Amino acid sequence: MRILGIETSCDETSAAVLIDGKKLHSNIIFSQVKEHRPFKGVVPEIASRRHVEEINSIIEKAMKPLTQVDGIAVTHGPGLVGSLLVGKMTAEALAWAWNVPLVGVNHLESHLFSPFLEDPRCSLPFVGLIASGGHTHIVVVDDFGKYRVLGGTRDDSAGESFDKVAALLGIGYPGGPEIDCRSEKGDFNAIKFPRPYLEGTWDFSFSGLKTAVLYYVRKNPNDLKNKQRVNDICASFQASVVEVLVKKTIKAAKQYEIKRICVGGGVSANRSLRKSFEMAGKLNKIKVHFPSLRLSTDNAAMVAFLGTEKIKRGHRASQLEVNPSLEIANW
Ligand code: KG4
Ligand code: ZN
Numbered sequence: 001m002r003i004l005g006i007e008t009s010c011d012e013t014s015a016a017v018l019i020d021g022k023k024l025h026s027n028i029i030f031s032q033v034k035e036h037r038p039f040k041g042v043v044p045e046i047a048s049r050r051h052v053e054e055i056n057s058i059i060e061k062a063m064k065p066l067t068q069v070d071g072i073a074v075t076h077g078p079g080l081v082g083s084l085l086v087g088k089m090t091a092e093a094l095a096w097a098w099n100v101p102l103v104g105v106n107h108l109e110s111h112l113f114s115p116f117l118e119d120p121r122c123s124l125p126f127v128g129l130i131a132s133g134g135h136t137h138i139v140v141v142d143d144f145g146k147y148r149v150l151g152g153t154r155d156d157s158a159g160e161s162f163d164k165v166a167a168l169l170g171i172g173y174p175g176g177p178e179i180d181c182r183s184e185k186g187d188f189n190a191i192k193f194p195r196p197y198l199e200g201t202w203d204f205s206f207s208g209l210k211t212a213v214l215y216y217v218r219k220n221p222n223d224l225k226n227k228q229r230v231n232d233i234c235a236s237f238q239a240s241v242v243e244v245l246v247k248k249t250i251k252a253a254k255q256y257e258i259k260r261i262c263v264g265g266g267v268s269a270n271r272s273l274r275k276s277f278e279m280a281g282k283l284n285k286i287k288v289h290f291p292s293l294r295l296s297t298d299n300a301a302m303v304a305f306l307g308t309e310k311i312k313r314g315h316r317a318s319q320l321e322v323n324p325s326l327e328i329a330n331w
Helices: 033-039 043-065 081-098 105-111 156-168 175-184 207-219 221-225 226-255 271-284 301-312
Strands: 004-005 012-019 024-029 071-077 102-106 126-131 138-142 146-151 260-264 287-289
Touching: 004 081, 004 105, 004 287, 012 043, 012 301, 024 043, 043 081, 043 102, 043 226, 071 081, 071 105, 071 301, 102 301, 105 126, 105 138, 105 260, 105 301, 126 226, 138 226, 156 175, 156 207, 156 226, 175 226, 175 271, 207 221, 207 226, 221 226, 226 260, 226 271, 260 271, 271 287, 271 301
Parallel strands: 004 071, 071 102, 126 260, 260 287
Antiparallel strands: 004 012, 012 024, 126 138, 138 146
């Protein structure tokens, strides 16, 4: 079964073809990051226009040399409404023209399963951590379509906090990769930023941590002129986010007696997060899986993967409802 996946929820236009849920025929990703960089964030108007301009050629590239697929999966939320609409309309038109089944896929669910695409050791059940630009969620995944959402973002997501802290340090956009690189050269013990654990809940809140960095910089403006000091601030901030994400996810796996964790979403590309999870996993005899770097950030391969599972189970949609704040739900 060949499934075409389409992803346009934010600022990546992506199309992928996945064969039999296993073999990636293609995964074409066009990133608009350069166009949003001057604004230090994604401009929804620009994003949807660029999706319209790119989507057809991206799909053509992903299909080559195929002329037909057996089904289409498209992200229908959460995300930017204008961006989502471009994917939805394209997918609906193609499914109608080719007379093949169409399914809508939840962007967060596709991040949850992203490690499954390349790592054959992944299996169910697992505890999933989604750490992306818009969300931070801990989910117990009992099966495809069977979820127990333990907690989520109360304010700034993990990725958002990386982007906002990078902006206030004046070190470029998107902030995650910048802070990741600079942290490698910094001292993570240099400044003791708070660890927002929100004890007693599985929720996350990173806005207070971001404010702590802001207050620190206001009090120590000269630090911004010193490259090493900026690296130290990055490393100290990152250490707090990583510690909270790792400790809470490991705690959830222990409490729910599940020996496997899958991490997905843009922040899963973070080197320190990967190392820290690896160590904590070994210590607690819990297997931790990550997607490859290319599948950590937004891509259509993960959409095709989940779409294959839905189509196999008989899911069909003739028209899709786009939902910018779609939540994780059972199916
Ligand atoms: O999953 P994603 O591509 O898009 C959303 O669904 O939001 O995640 C994008 C987020 C951005 O906030 C970006 O700064 C963050 O992922 N990110 C990282 C790294 N690479 C991307 N954060 C920390 N370390 C990284 N290496
Ligand atoms: Zn995403």
